[in-house]
Amino acid sequence: MFRLQARHLLPIKIAFHLVALVPLAVLVWRVLNDQLGGDPVQYIIHYTGMGALNALVAVLLISPLAKHFKLGLLMQTRRLVGLYVFAYASLHILAFLSLDLLFAWQLLLSEIVKRPYILVGATAYLILLLLAITSFAKVKRAMGRRWQQLHNWVYLVALLAPIHFYWSVKSEVIEPSLYLGGFVILLMIRVNLRLLQRRFSFRTG
Numbered sequence: 001m002f003r004l005q006a007r008h009l010l011p012i013k014i015a016f017h018l019v020a021l022v023p024l025a026v027l028v029w030r031v032l033n034d035q036l037g038g039d040p041v042q043y044i045i046h047y048t049g050m051g052a053l054n055a056l057v058a059v060l061l062i063s064p065l066a067k068h069f070k071l072g073l074l075m076q077t078r079r080l081v082g083l084y085v086f087a088y089a090s091l092h093i094l095a096f097l098s099l100d101l102l103f104a105w106q107l108l109l110s111e112i113v114k115r116p117y118i119l120v121g122a123t124a125y126l127i128l129l130l131l132a133i134t135s136f137a138k139v140k141r142a143m144g145r146r147w148q149q150l151h152n153w154v155y156l157v158a159l160l161a162p163i164h165f166y167w168s169v170k171s172e173v174i175e176p177s178l179y180l181g182g183f184v185i186l187l188m189i190r191v192n193l194r195l196l197q198r199r200f201s202f203r204t205g
């Protein structure tokens with residue numbers, strides 16, 4: 001069976017950076033070449049929101065894949081992928097505030113009343129922000145056991161983000177339903193893994 005070694009980590013990380021950055025380059029190319037269709041603002045909010053959601057799927061898949069295929073080194077890529085979730089979500093919010101709201105802060109409240117799913121997204125984003133600022137090795141060491149407790153909140157993000165997606169769409173519900181179902185399955189896998197780990201007292205990554 002293929003064994004992941006320390007020398008493989010750098011090429012894997014480079015590949016992950018490329019997978020995350022190429023779609024952004026594509027978006028910039030489409031903006032510059034006027035290829036965003038009839039509603040460019042909607043296009044950019046959709047594109048960056050889906051980027052954040054897909055990166056979240058990837059970050060939640062790393063642990064079960066690493067455990068199943070005994071590729072422990074993969075766990076070291078979780079911070080990198082997690083930070084891309086945060087980066088895409090930040091771009092998504094920036095696009096909403098700048099291109100949709102035109103930074104008219106007085107409109108924010110009426111927008112929230114009109115589209116309450118924004119509050120669900122904002123809660124998910126606040127958690128992501130906390131996870132990003134505590135992701136540094138020094139902070140992790142200083143926080144001790146509390147670090148893992150805080151980072152378990154990613155499971156809440158994994159529920160809030162697809163709910164925000166599902167709630168935001170007006171008609172087509174198949175794709176958001178698939179995401180919501182997929183996230184619930186992923187969460188169940190993670191919870192089962194944790195129960196097994198506790199029962200057999202394996203060490204968690």
Ligand code: HEM
Pocket residue numbers: 042045046047049050052053056089092093096115118120121122123124125128161164165168169
């Ligand atoms: C303060 C936080 C957030 C705000 C203000 C916000 C705002 C919005 C808005 C306004 C839309 C609807 C766009 C439209 O249909 O006109 C939307 C959709 C969406 N958001 Fe967010 N969002 C936030 C956080 C997040 C987070 C944390 C994620 C993912 C991790 C996310 C993922 C999505 C996705 C996937 C869609 C559906 C895109 C579409 O189909 O158009 N959002 N968001």
